[in-house]
Amino acid sequence: MPTAIRDTTVVTSDAARTVHHEAAIVVDGDRIAAIGPTAEIDRRFPHAERVDGRGKAVLPGLVNCHTHLTLTVARGVQEDFGFPSTLRFPTTVQAMLSAEENAVFAMLGALECLRGGNTTMLEISTRVPDYAQLVAGTGLRAVFGQSASDLEPAGIRENRFVYSPALAEKTLRGVDDVISTWHGAEKGRVTCVVAAHAPEACSPELLRAARALAERRDVGTTIHLDQSHWEVESVTKVRGVRPAEYLFQHDFLSPRLVAAHCRFMTPGEVSHLGRSRASVSHNAAMAARRAAAPPIQALAAAGCTIAMGTDNMAHDMLESMRTGLFVERIARQDAERPWPEDVLEWATRNGAAALGLGADVGSLEIGKKADLIVLDARRPHLVPALRIVSAWIHNGQASDVESVMVDGRWLMRDRKVLTIDEADVVTRAEAIGRRVWRELVDRHPNVPFPIRLPSC
Ligand SMILES: [Zn+2]
Secondary structure: OOEEEEEEEEEOOOOOOOEEEEEEEEEEOOEEEEEEEHHHHHHHOOOOEEEEOOOEEEEEOEEEEEEOHHHHHHOOOHHHOOOOOOOOOOOOOHHHOOHHHHHHHHHHHHHHHHHOOEEEEEEEEOOHHHHHHHHHHOOOEEEEEEEEOOEOHHHHHHOOOOEOHHHHHHHHHHHHHHHHHHOOEOOOOEEEEEEEOOHHHOOHHHHHHHHHHHHHHOOEEEEEEOOOHHHHHHHHHHHOOOHHHHHHHOOOOOOOEEEEEOOOOOHHHHHHHHHHOOEEEEOHHHHHHOOOOOOHHHHHHHOOEEEEOOEOOOOOHHHHHHHHHHHHHHHHOOOOOOOHHHHHHHHHHHHHHHOOOOOOOOOOOOOOEOOEEEEEOOOHHHOOOOOHHHHHHHHOOHHHEEEEEEOOEEEEEOOEEOOOOHHHHHHHHHHHHHHHHHHHHHHOOOOOOOOOOOOO
């Protein structure tokens, strides 16, 4: 039976940025069947299940183009130690997690995505198989980017860059396996890309092989790019050119690439990326935490599609949108641009296009997949909700999202998550998180760690 959300505000995020007031949106199966005045929809769909949308707003689900769900384990610590981390432990807490424990943090991240209205995510890690099944089971739309790299980890601390053909072969095989298992799974709700980790971590041979694999499998690619000063210095030292130029030289730039970060780019790099028509995942909140702001206006002017992501530790797309708006206004010295509608476009329609999903998601239009979120527009900080996009992006909270639908299925309804045992995930994540940080610190008593942890 179709479902009609009635008497509501529908923010479409379509090309004309249409907002329908006193409207209804009809979902039939996994797709949007109609959007229009409530009275008309009632006549056309007399047997639809009626959902009261008064005082609410329906928006497209948010598209997150750069996540590391399992790094929620480092939340509350790693945000304040830069990147690469200035903590000098010889290992990381995430490396200390079993596959099962790693999956708990993936589910914690997925919960946060779901609660904040993030319906699609490009999830990147070297351990996707640990948790792919569970994340797919949440009902969220996932793009898995199992990550490849051929830089020998042993030398990194001493700035020695040694690349291993065996490591290239092994990690690319891992990518290929994830694509074999997951690309197109769950009736197309799960797809894959080839993730090459970062310019300093990939030899020219790996970059070319990764691109070839993506072409062979007909999937997109992603990479971290101009993420840190260390990366720029390392690539310049080892390759003699800046990171985007290095990717250009080895044919890794393409319209199907999502380049994450792009923080420290020179005009020459911007030009390379723009001419390739690659997309940029602007991870605005994490960039601001890292004291950086990518040249968004120049990247867009050069031809890049600007999308948004959250990156590590947090998966709050509203925070990323708001930070993106604030930081961009500071950068432009313009109190009026970008508009909240611009930023919402980055986080919806542009994100979907970046992931090759633009025909199906990223806006609320007839025939597209029913990936939508319902905001409670009567919360005090949103009233009067005359222009809900602006009210939400300037003043809203992730918890204003009260319901989430993906593929026509409710994953959260009236703030109750229906596909994840929330209490269980939170309880386990808290216990594991406390234990691994304690273990890391206790195992390395000579490594300075300026945080006093709880005793258990
Ligand atoms: Zn990342």
